[in-house]
Amino acid sequence: MAQGAYYVPHSTKWPLVGSVGMFIFAIGSANWLNGGPTGPWLFALGGATIIYMMFGWFAEVIRESEGGLYNDAVSRSFRQGMIWFIFSEVMFFAAFFGALFYARMFAVPWLGGDGTGAMTNQFLWPQYDATWPTHGPAELGGDFQTIPGFGLPLINTLILLTSGVTLTLAHWALKKARRTALLFWMVATVVLGLIFLTIQGYEYIHAYRDLGLTLGSGIYGSTFFMLTGFHGLHVIIGAIMLIVITIRCAAGHFTKANHFGFEAAAWYWHFVDVVWLGLFIFVYVV
Incomplete structure (x- = not known):
């Protein structure tokens, strides 16, 4: 390819396949969460697609x-x-963190009679x-207990931060053309993930x-599982990416x-690390 040329990819089926898969995945997720009988099957089919x-x-x-089809421009x-x-992923998680902060710092105090919520508390939820x-004034989902931050979440934090270190060591080994060290640290990163x-x-x-902590446990349960669940999904995606990269390194x-x-x-995995730090601090600890 000429140095100044820009490679234009041929037509491909993969965007269409991915769109269909995500559509089925979303329909299956919604159906499953609402107790539909086909939800788990559609969820699995969409995920597999x-x-x-x-x-x-x-x-x-x-x-x-x-x-050799890619050059510097590509x-x-x-x-x-x-x-x-x-x-875009930063904005995605910012929306969920924003929902958590809004509920915790504004909505809940208002329901309790603080500030502009005084009338709401007096007429709707005087005992709240x-x-x-x-879990809200209506005690949705019944009583529940939270997960202590300085237990399994702390262990998981150390594991994920360590995986960021091993990935950095793998990158260093790649730039030094040390193939054995590269593969060792890549496998270590995948295992930690x-x-x-x-x-x-x-x-x-x-x-x-x-x-008793579920998605139905009021605003705390919903924000807890939405934030940690979507982060877990991103870890799965990142782990798949790292497995592919490890195979390519071996080749x-x-x-x-x-x-x-x-x-x-590596950029994606480090992003996942940073998001988890925010989750650990604002969901588990604070």
């Missing part, structure tokens, strides 16, 4: 990259695209004690079975001068 799309699209881009567009993608965590997900899964089971696809695929996955 998305995973199929991810692996298929990854493979196509890898073939094009290894075929590399810059990839970087810009990844930056905007992560920015505005304390956090809360899977351990994180396992512990979070256990935490969810414990919350539902032993603590010798990256060089110390040309490895944006690795960097993109």
Whole structure:
């Protein structure tokens, strides 16, 4: 390819496959949460379609990259695209953090009679004690207990932060062309990510079975599971990306001068780390 040329990808089925998968996934999720009998099946079908799309699209881009079809202009567009993608993810989580802060700092105090909510408290919820965590004046979902921050969540925080360190060491090894060290640290990063997900899964089971903490436990339960659940989904996506990158490293696809695929996955994983720090502080500790 000429240096000044820009590679224009051929038509591909993957955006359509991904859109159909996400549509089925969303319908299945909503159906499942509302007790519909087809919800779990649609949820699984949509998830499987998305995973199929991810692996298929990854493979196509890898073939094009290894075929020498990308130049510096394409590399810059990839970087810009990844930056905007992560920015959109920042806004996604900002919306949920905003809902948490609004409920905790404004809505709950108003229901308790503070400030502009005095009339609301007097006529609607005169007996409501505005304390956090809360399941609201109607005590939705019944009594529940919260998960202490300095237990499993702290362990998971240390695990995820350690995975960020091992990923950085892998990046350093790649830039030094130390293939054995690269693979070791990449495998370590993937293992730590899977351990994180396992512990979070256990935490969810414990919350539902032993603590009475569910999605139906008022505003605290809904914000807790929406924030930690979507973060867990992002960890799953990041782990899939890292597995693909590890396989590519083992195949010798990256060089110390040309490895944006690795960097993109690393950016995403570090973003996941930062989001979890915010979750740990504002959901579990404060």
